[in-house]
Amino acid sequence: MKYFMKTVVLGLFSSSVMASGTHSHSHDNMRYSVGEPSKGIPDRSISVSMQDTMRFVFNPELDKLKNGETIEFRVKNDGAIQHEFSIGNAEDQVKHAQMMRQMPDMKHNDPNTVSLAPGKSASISWKFMGKDTVVFACNIPGHFEAGMKHILAITDI
């Protein structure tokens, strides 16, 4: 955990010394807390509608996450403003939200996050591992606080 903190601090520092403006940024050395991006065949696919009511609408409903399963999320922004769908644990999302507040123009192309303009869609495949609690979050400032999140523990069965 100490290592992760250091990475975030260094990331903030190097971003702040770069030229201002929009830039892409990926955490190549990031370790994920709740699994990993997957290129394998998913065990199931779930569509996620992101809406300006500050809700993720999962179809079918996402009420269980099994240790070792891969889920393909087909994410669509059905709203009129930017939204994102990010997979992590509570700590990841708090840090991500802090970075977004400090660098609102930053484009987040991390493998655990898709940020979408209105009407756009993208897929993200994720293999869930461990037994942490997963926090799906939109970290556009104010959205998480308004309810744009879904929280679910990974289970062994």
Ligand SMILES: [Cu+2]
């Ligand atoms: Cu949002």
